[in-house]
Amino acid sequence: MSDENSEVQAMDDRLRETLSAMMDDQADELAVRRVLSHHDQPAVRDQWQRWQRIRDVIHETPSGHAGLDVRDAVSASLDRSASADDSHRQAVRRRHAPWRWSAVAMITFGVAIGFGAGSGWDVMSGTGSDSLVPVQAQVPAAAQDSAVPQVTLQGLDARQREQVSRYLLEHAQNNSVVAGQGAVGYARLTSMSGTGY
Amino acid sequence: MKLRARVAAHTAIMMVLAVTMLAAWPVRGAEQETADSWLLKLGPALNMTTYRGIFVYSRGDQVSSMMIAHRYRDGRVEERLVLQDGANGEILRRGNQVLCVLPEHGRIHLDQVIPSGPFGEAFASQRVPVGAWYQPELLGDDRIAGYPTVVIGLRPRDEHRYGYRLWMEKHTGLLLKSHVRQDGEVLEHFQFTMLEITNDLPDSEFEIESGVEVREVTPDLPVSDKPGEMDGWALGWKPEGFLPAAAPRTDRGQAVAFSDGLATFSVFVEPASGVDMPQGASRVGATTIYMHYASPGPEDARERFLITVVGEIPPRTAMRVAQSVTVDDSNALARTLMD
Numbered sequence: 001m002s003d004e005n006s007e008v009q010a011m012d013d014r015l016r017e018t019l020s021a022m023m024d025d026q027a028d029e030l031a032v033r034r035v036l037s038h039h040d041q042p043a044v045r046d047q048w049q050r051w052q053r054i055r056d057v058i059h060e061t062p063s064g065h066a067g068l069d070v071r072d073a074v075s076a077s078l079d080r081s082a083s084a085d086d087s088h089r090q091a092v093r094r095r096h097a098p099w100r101w102s103a104v105a106m107i108t109f110g111v112a113i114g115f116g117a118g119s120g121w122d123v124m125s126g127t128g129s130d131s132l133v134p135v136q137a138q139v140p141a142a143a144q145d146s147a148v149p150q151v152t153l154q155g156l157d158a159r160q161r162e163q164v165s166r167y168l169l170e171h172a173q174n175n176s177v178v179a180g181q182g183a184v185g186y187a188r189l190t191s192m193s194g195t196g197y
Numbered sequence: 198m199k200l201r202a203r204v205a206a207h208t209a210i211m212m213v214l215a216v217t218m219l220a221a222w223p224v225r226g227a228e229q230e231t232a233d234s235w236l237l238k239l240g241p242a243l244n245m246t247t248y249r250g251i252f253v254y255s256r257g258d259q260v261s262s263m264m265i266a267h268r269y270r271d272g273r274v275e276e277r278l279v280l281q282d283g284a285n286g287e288i289l290r291r292g293n294q295v296l297c298v299l300p301e302h303g304r305i306h307l308d309q310v311i312p313s314g315p316f317g318e319a320f321a322s323q324r325v326p327v328g329a330w331y332q333p334e335l336l337g338d339d340r341i342a343g344y345p346t347v348v349i350g351l352r353p354r355d356e357h358r359y360g361y362r363l364w365m366e367k368h369t370g371l372l373l374k375s376h377v378r379q380d381g382e383v384l385e386h387f388q389f390t391m392l393e394i395t396n397d398l399p400d401s402e403f404e405i406e407s408g409v410e411v412r413e414v415t416p417d418l419p420v421s422d423k424p425g426e427m428d429g430w431a432l433g434w435k436p437e438g439f440l441p442a443a444a445p446r447t448d449r450g451q452a453v454a455f456s457d458g459l460a461t462f463s464v465f466v467e468p469a470s471g472v473d474m475p476q477g478a479s480r481v482g483a484t485t486i487y488m489h490y491a492s493p494g495p496e497d498a499r500e501r502f503l504i505t506v507v508g509e510i511p512p513r514t515a516m517r518v519a520q521s522v523t524v525d526d527s528n529a530l531a532r533t534l535m536d
C-alpha cells in the first residue's frame with residue numbers, strides 16, 4: 001500500500017495528467033509517447049490500471065483487461081502508422097471500444113442494482129431500456145395480435161361510432177366505480193370531449 | 198490545475214459509484230416487502246391527499262392535459278378537473294356528486310376512445326390481491342414534478358393482462374406517474390408535470406367559473422353494491438383472477454364489469470339492433486374493444502346478440518372473453534331488458 005502510494009507520488013503531475021487524458025481519449029501523440037518512455041513503467045502501469053478498473057466498474061465491462069498492459073499495443077500502433085494523422089487515437093479507441101459499447105450494459109446494470117443515486121433518471125424516463133430493445137419487444141405482441149380480427153374505428157359510420165362510444169363511456173364509468181372514489185376516471189370522459197378536434 | 202480537475206473528476210466518479218452501491222444494495226434486500234407496502238399506500242393516498250396540479254395523459258400520438266385540484270376534508274373528497282386542451286370543460290366532484298360542465302358542447306362527445314385512466318383507480322381496490330396476478334418489484338427512485346418518487350413495477354404473471362409501472366411520491370404515496378405496458382412498450386402514459394401537495398386548499402379552488410351553463414350529468418352515481426348479474430347468458434372463460442365487480446346499472450342491455458384489482462373489463466350483451474357492427478378488435482393505447490355476434494343456438498340463427506368486451510386488456514384476451522359468451526336463454530335476457 002505504502003509502496004503504491006509512494007509510486008504514485010513519485011510520478012510527476014504531467015505524467016498523471018497525460019494518463020488521465022488517455023482515459024478520456026484526449027491525449028495527444030507527443031504526450032502518449034512521453035508516457036511510454038517514462039522511466040518508471042511499473043508506476044505508469046499501476047496508475048493506468050487503477051483508473052481503468054474504476055472505469056470498468058462504472059461501465060460494467062468485464063474486467064478481462066484489468067491486468068492488460070496497453071503499453072506494447074499503443075507503442076506498436078504508434079510506430080506502425082506514425083504517418084497517420086491520429087493513429088494513437090485510433091489505437092486508444094480500439095482499446096476503448098468495449099467501454100463505449102457497454103453504455104448499454106451500464107443501463108442494464110443500473111436496472112439490475114435497483115438504481116442508486118442519480119443513475120435512475122434516464123431509464124425511468126422511459127427512454128433507456130425501453131428504447132434499447134424495441135424490435136424484440138414489439139414483434140411478439142404484433143404476432144400475437146395478428147390472429148385477432150382488427151376493426152379500425154376510423155372506418156365506422158356515425159351510428160356505429162356512437163354505439164362504440166357508448167360502450168367505451170359505460171366501461172369508463174364501470175372502471176371508476178369499480179375502483180371506488182378515484183375520480184380521475186372522469187378525466188377520461190372529459191379527455192374524450194376535449195381532444196381530437 | 199488541469200490535472201487537479203481531472204483527478205478530482207475521477208475521484209468524484211468513484212464517490213458516486215460508492216454512494217450508488219451503498220444506496221442500492223439495502224433496497225434490493227427488502228425489495229418484496231417494500232414494493233408490497235408501497236402498493237398498500239396507493240389506494241388511500243389517491244383520495245386522502247390534498248393537492249393541485251396539472252397532469253398529462255398520452256397514448257400514441259394523442260396527448261391531453263388537465264388541471265386538477267383535490268381536497269380531502271372531514272372525510273369527504275372534493276375534486277375539480279379542468280381541461281387544458283381543446284374544448285372547454287370541467288368536472289366537479291363533491292363526495293358522490295359529480296357535475297360535468299361542458300359549455301361548448303351540450304353533451305359529452307365520444308369521438309375519442311376512452312383512456313384507461315391515468316391514475317388507474319382500480320389500484321384503490323383492496324378486494325383483489327394484486328400480487329396474485331402481478332409480480333411487484335421495486336425499480337428504484339425517480340423525481341416527478343419536483344417530488345421524489347419510488348418506482349414500482351407490476352409485471353403480469355400471464356399474457357392475459359398488461360404490466361404497470363407506478364411512480365409514487367415518497368412522503369404521501371400519491372401516484373405521480375404511471376405506465377401501462379406490454380413487452381416494454383408503453384401503451385399509456387400518465388404524468389403530473391406540475392404539482393403542489395399541500396395541507397389544505399381554499400374553497401375557491403372548487404367553484405365552477407361563473408357564467409357557464411351547468412348541466413348535471415351524473416346527479417348520483419348509480420352504484421349497485423352487488424356485482425353485476427348475468428341473466429340468460431354466461432361467460433365461458435375469463436382470465437384467472439378477474440372477479441365480477443360492482444357496476445352501475447345501465448338502462449340498455451346488460452353490462453358486467455370484471456376486475457383483477459388493477460385492470461377492468463366490461464362485457465355488454467345486447468340483442469342485435471339496427472346498427473350492424475363490425476366484428477373484431479380495436480385498440481387505442483391500453484383500451485381494447487372487441488365486438489362479436491352470437492346466437493342462442495343454431496335453430497335461433499335469426500336471433501342475434503352483440504357481445505362487446507371493453508377493457509384495459511390485450512386484444513387476444515378480449516377476444517377470448519367475447520367468444521366464450523353463450524346466450525343460454527334469450528327470453529330471460531329479453532325479460533331483464535324489459536324491466
